[in-house]
Amino acid sequence: MRAVEPWVVAPLRAFVAESSARLALLMTSSGQVVAQHGFVGALDLMSVAALGAGIVASSSELAVTVGWEPFRVVAHQGKEQAHFLAWFDTPRGRWIALVVFGSETKLGLVRVFFEQLVEDLAAAAPPEEEPRREVLAADFERELNASLRALFGR
Amino acid sequence: MTSQFQAMLDGLTRLRGVRGALVVSLEDGLVVAESVMGGLKGGALAAIGATLAGRAVELSGRGGFGRPRFLHLQGDDGALLVAPGHDLALVALAGRDVPIGMLRLEMLRTAERLG
Amino acid sequence: MSLVNFTTREITCKIVYYGPGRSGKTTNLQYIYGRVPEARRGRMVSLATQTDRTLFFDFLPIDLGVISGFTTRFQLYTVPGQVYYNATRKLVLQGADGVVFVADSQARRLEDNLESLQNLQANLLGQGVDVRNFPVVLQYNKQDLPADLILTHADLDDALNFRNYRSFPGDALRGAGVFETLKGISELVLKRLAAGGAGAA
Numbered sequence A: 001m002r003a004v005e006p007w008v009v010a011p012l013r014a015f016v017a018e019s020s021a022r023l024a025l026l027m028t029s030s031g032q033v034v035a036q037h038g039f040v041g042a043l044d045l046m047s048v049a050a051l052g053a054g055i056v057a058s059s060s061e062l063a064v065t066v067g068w069e070p071f072r073v074v075a076h077q078g079k080e081q082a083h084f085l086a087w088f089d090t091p092r093g094r095w096i097a098l099v100v101f102g103s104e105t106k107l108g109l110v111r112v113f114f115e116q117l118v119e120d121l122a123a124a125a126p127p128e129e130e131p132r133r134e135v136l137a138a139d140f141e142r143e144l145n146a147s148l149r150a151l152f153g154r
Numbered sequence B: 001m002t003s004q005f006q007a008m009l010d011g012l013t014r015l016r017g018v019r020g021a022l023v024v025s026l027e028d029g030l031v032v033a034e035s036v037m038g039g040l041k042g043g044a045l046a047a048i049g050a051t052l053a054g055r056a057v058e059l060s061g062r063g064g065f066g067r068p069r070f071l072h073l074q075g076d077d078g079a080l081l082v083a084p085g086h087d088l089a090l091v092a093l094a095g096r097d098v099p100i101g102m103l104r105l106e107m108l109r110t111a112e113r114l115g
Numbered sequence C: 001m002s003l004v005n006f007t008t009r010e011i012t013c014k015i016v017y018y019g020p021g022r023s024g025k026t027t028n029l030q031y032i033y034g035r036v037p038e039a040r041r042g043r044m045v046s047l048a049t050q051t052d053r054t055l056f057f058d059f060l061p062i063d064l065g066v067i068s069g070f071t072t073r074f075q076l077y078t079v080p081g082q083v084y085y086n087a088t089r090k091l092v093l094q095g096a097d098g099v100v101f102v103a104d105s106q107a108r109r110l111e112d113n114l115e116s117l118q119n120l121q122a123n124l125l126g127q128g129v130d131v132r133n134f135p136v137v138l139q140y141n142k143q144d145l146p147a148d149l150i151l152t153h154a155d156l157d158d159a160l161n162f163r164n165y166r167s168f169p170g171d172a173l174r175g176a177g178v179f180e181t182l183k184g185i186s187e188l189v190l191k192r193l194a195a196g197g198a199g200a201a
């Protein structure tokens, strides 16, 4: 389990246990990973999140373009595994859940426990802290330049 | 198709004590058709019914007594009943006061028509 | 929108390379991908047509290392440039912390550059972004082409840079200007983050 904000941990862990999912990933709507739980293996999570967010964004937009309500859920059924993708609103803005599951469970169950997850997250979110200022030191530009130079081998 | 299912379900929910009846896809546990009393979550019933049926099929296969035709899960306050067909299953939730024999018969008969 | 995690001290920012079709956006990312050590970058994902035209986006995550005590990551995206892909362009632009506008320096592409720049402004405004305070840098790419085909840096500034953004000449194919451009946008994005500004909605 890795999570950006600690209050996400308990609801996400409960969701994975109850739904028997293999992996659950929470991300912002622009595809940045907020939390993950389950078997990651050799997965490149950042690409997974970027592509997942792309799918949700484009399928919602497709729905709106043809005059429907934006789809909340996109499900892909593979031979060994299935994917469940859905957006939802949290006290921290719109997030996306990407759930990978296999024959141990069913889409219907994942969906039921996903609704529970959305409620649990809403209940667990503490009030937002005052934005912390002074994120970066005054001399961050020097460090940035050094980092970029090292990155480009200059 | 769906309206035909709806008629089958209405036949079940007409019985006293039946709080909900659903046609469920066994593969993914999603609702195909439902007739449930307000306050009940069809999606959850469908998922639980299909999961239960899936496990039962698996286990009865190992037990060597063939495909299960009927599941009756009795709780203190009522019963969950599942009649699995091939791709679809009939799921019902009943209170304590249900005429259980009648419901069972009706479900088996209806499940035959599901195919 | 940038994700700042105070617990694990991580910053993740989204930077979008924007511009008309075939100006060299994908080439910028390919060059960066080729130069950055493997341990400091993720896989480059390209959703492209069979003829290598960007269909949805290219995506490249890079790890800048620790800056001011924060592990800093950039997620670089490109958009498809052709006019008719505006719907997908808007999707990729969502939540961006900064934009690199890659212009094609060829004189015959001037109109396309202008149109794309206007499209960028319209899409940012459509997402509720305060365009005046949003980090953007310009790259005038393909400066390696023969002088009679291209406009100079000064000409392009006159023609395109009405908001007085920082601008860089580029030859993305051989890498000239790619680093400077990335550095330019990084500084703007991180400065804005330090000042407590937010990204696109």
Ligand SMILES: Nc1nc2c(ncn2[C@@H]2O[C@H](COP(=O)(O)OP(=O)(O)O)[C@@H](O)[C@H]2O)c(=O)[nH]1
Pocket (backbone or CB within 6 Å): C019, C020, C021, C022, C023, C024, C025, C026, C027, C028, C052, C054, C078, C081, C141, C142, C143, C144, C145, C170, C171, C172, C173, C174
């Ligand atoms: N001469 C020259 N060609 C370039 C340069 N950058 C990109 N190209 C070429 O321009 C074409 C389009 O580049 P691409 O990166 O796919 O453009 P995009 O549509 O903006 O992603 C390709 O054939 C590139 O090789 C450059 O700086 N100089």
Ligand SMILES: [Mg+2]
Pocket (backbone or CB within 6 Å): C025, C026, C027, C053, C054, C078, C079, C080
């Ligand atoms: Mg491209």
